[in-house]
Amino acid sequence: MQRHLISAADLTRDDAVHLLDTAEEMARVADRPIKKLPTLRGRTVVNLFFEDSTRTRISFEAAEKRLSADVINFTAKGSSVSKGESLKDTAQTLEAMGVDAVVIRHGASGAPYRLATSGWIDAVVINAGDGTHQHPTQALLDAFTMRRRLVGRDAGLGRDLAGKRITLVGDILHSRVARSNVDLLHTLGAEVTLVAPPTLLPVGIESWPCEVAYDLDSTLPKSDAVMMLRVQRERMNAAFFPTEREYSRRYGLNGDRMAKMPEHAIVMHPGPMVRGMEITAEVADSDRCTAIEQVTNGVSIRMAVLYLLLGGNEPAVSHTRIEEK
Amino acid sequence: MDTQQYESDARPVLEGSDIARVLTRIAHEIVERAKGADDVVLLGIPTRGVFLAQRLAAKLEEITDRKVPVGSLDITMYRDDLRMHPPRALARTDIPGDGIDGRLVVLVDDVLFSGRTIRAALDALNDIGRPRAVQLAVLVDRGHRELPIRADYVGKNLPTSLRETVKVLLAEEDGRDTVLLGAKRTSSGAQQ
Numbered sequence: 001m002q003r004h005l006i007s008a009a010d011l012t013r014d015d016a017v018h019l020l021d022t023a024e025e026m027a028r029v030a031d032r033p034i035k036k037l038p039t040l041r042g043r044t045v046v047n048l049f050f051e052d053s054t055r056t057r058i059s060f061e062a063a064e065k066r067l068s069a070d071v072i073n074f075t076a077k078g079s080s081v082s083k084g085e086s087l088k089d090t091a092q093t094l095e096a097m098g099v100d101a102v103v104i105r106h107g108a109s110g111a112p113y114r115l116a117t118s119g120w121i122d123a124v125v126i127n128a129g130d131g132t133h134q135h136p137t138q139a140l141l142d143a144f145t146m147r148r149r150l151v152g153r154d155a156g157l158g159r160d161l162a163g164k165r166i167t168l169v170g171d172i173l174h175s176r177v178a179r180s181n182v183d184l185l186h187t188l189g190a191e192v193t194l195v196a197p198p199t200l201l202p203v204g205i206e207s208w209p210c211e212v213a214y215d216l217d218s219t220l221p222k223s224d225a226v227m228m229l230r231v232q233r234e235r236m237n238a239a240f241f242p243t244e245r246e247y248s249r250r251y252g253l254n255g256d257r258m259a260k261m262p263e264h265a266i267v268m269h270p271g272p273m274v275r276g277m278e279i280t281a282e283v284a285d286s287d288r289c290t291a292i293e294q295v296t297n298g299v300s301i302r303m304a305v306l307y308l309l310l311g312g313n314e315p316a317v318s319h320t321r322i323e324e325k
Numbered sequence: 326m327d328t329q330q331y332e333s334d335a336r337p338v339l340e341g342s343d344i345a346r347v348l349t350r351i352a353h354e355i356v357e358r359a360k361g362a363d364d365v366v367l368l369g370i371p372t373r374g375v376f377l378a379q380r381l382a383a384k385l386e387e388i389t390d391r392k393v394p395v396g397s398l399d400i401t402m403y404r405d406d407l408r409m410h411p412p413r414a415l416a417r418t419d420i421p422g423d424g425i426d427g428r429l430v431v432l433v434d435d436v437l438f439s440g441r442t443i444r445a446a447l448d449a450l451n452d453i454g455r456p457r458a459v460q461l462a463v464l465v466d467r468g469h470r471e472l473p474i475r476a477d478y479v480g481k482n483l484p485t486s487l488r489e490t491v492k493v494l495l496a497e498e499d500g501r502d503t504v505l506l507g508a509k510r511t512s513s514g515a516q517q
Binding site: 018021022025026028032033034036037038039067307308309311312313 | 399402403407408409410411412413414415416417418448452453454
């Protein structure tokens with residue numbers, strides 16, 4: 001496996017399956033009375049969040065603490081970044097403190113890649129979402145949820161998602177979740193279909209390894225999982241669709257639409273859900289909606305990523321070498 | 326190829342029938358020491374300890390006529406040498422439904438060597454529950470302890486030199502039952 005986790009596209013099929021299998025074992029820890037492992041004792045992980053995200057940050061924090069890492073939370077608000085400090089200076093400060101891993105969330109696409117490859121810092125870099133680019137741990141936890149529900153918890157071990165048909169609906173243009181999912185699901189052998197209004201599809205979508213459709217109703221009956229994406233109004237700088245009501249009528253998932261899905265099919269949502277727009281309360285609260293399960297699985301996946309990137313000797317050894325010089 | 330070479334050079338110290346016999350003896354010893362096997366839980370350490378634990382459970386059932394809970398305890402994340410190697414793949418931890426609180430837990434492993442695996446297993450047990458007592462059953466004790474740990478039930482005491490390796494092969498994993506004593510290979514893999 002690579003040293004950093006920057007993009008879901010960097011993962012090979014074997015890496016991804018290994019990660020999912022490891023997460024399955026990590027999930028068992030959550031069922032214990034003492035949800036703690038000594039695996040990362042003495043390692044320091046910084047959660048470097050330049051963009052607000054309570055959900056992802058506490059998920060990483062829970063994973064780090066369950067593995068006994070020392071956790072430092074760094075939010076841009078009220079920090080030196082608001083005084084004008086650059087990413088480079090922040091990175092060098094962290095390096096000087098002997099940080100072993102940096103979990104970074106940044107509004108600019110490519111910031112984690114820059115951090116990992118610029119030589120500013122020697123720590124393992126884990127992308128927790130960058131701009132509209134990638135959110136690999138989200139894709140992994142989605143794939144984990146799909147494998148558990150569609151293949152089985154124990155039966156899924158060692159298996160990928162070959163032949164499963166996954167539909168992603170909504171704001172593909174602004175969605176790093178969609179990008180990461182298309183990459184990872186393709187690697188895992190699933191057939192992905194994107195459904196969105198043409199205005200919410202990015203340029204160059206033809207080169208993505210997936211199908212594109214504009215009509216949700218005809219796609220639903222042949223989907224094993226339907227993932228609704230949040231309409232990211234905060235990233236929208238123009239009118240991408242006439243009205244919310246219009247969007248909801250064409251691309252929102254309601255009870256009638258859910259009934260068109262095969263019986264085994266699941267509804268997914270990366271959260272936060274905007275009830276009434278992309279998903280109705282009826283669907284969000286149904287047994288088929290895995291939104292809450294995805295949150296639980298997120299901790300297991302992040303534990304697996306941290307263990308596989310940080311549990312062994314590679315990053316630690318390179319640190320020792322620097323100190324010895 | 327490498328493994329085949331090792332196996333042809335190595336000397337068998339326990340054959341299949343010997344392994345069956347020592348496991349029967351260990352099962353009887355467990356029943357005798359625990360005065361029955363009412364509260365015994367067997368936990369095998371992956372990979373081969375799990376198969377040995379399952380075999381012991383079957384023998385205990387024959388002797389006592391009651392089912393003995395058996396599970397597996399992966400100690401990977403509790404190892405003290407994690408940082409010296411690339412991350413290891415995790416094996417299965419499976420604790421029997423009723424848990425281990427107040428039970429007599431018998432840890433089962435194939436080879437007892439430095440004692441570090443057992444130390445890690447004791448740490449792992451700590452996080453899972455509070456057994457009444459913990460005992461250790463091993464198929465082979467090859468010596469060279471690095472920690473003050475001793476087995477309660479030993480299939481065979483096998484004095485070895487550090488230049489030698491002990492390899493346990495079991496039908497469930499390797500197709501046949503045997504314990505091999507061979508020379509240490511320079512490449513990794515033969516020694517644990």
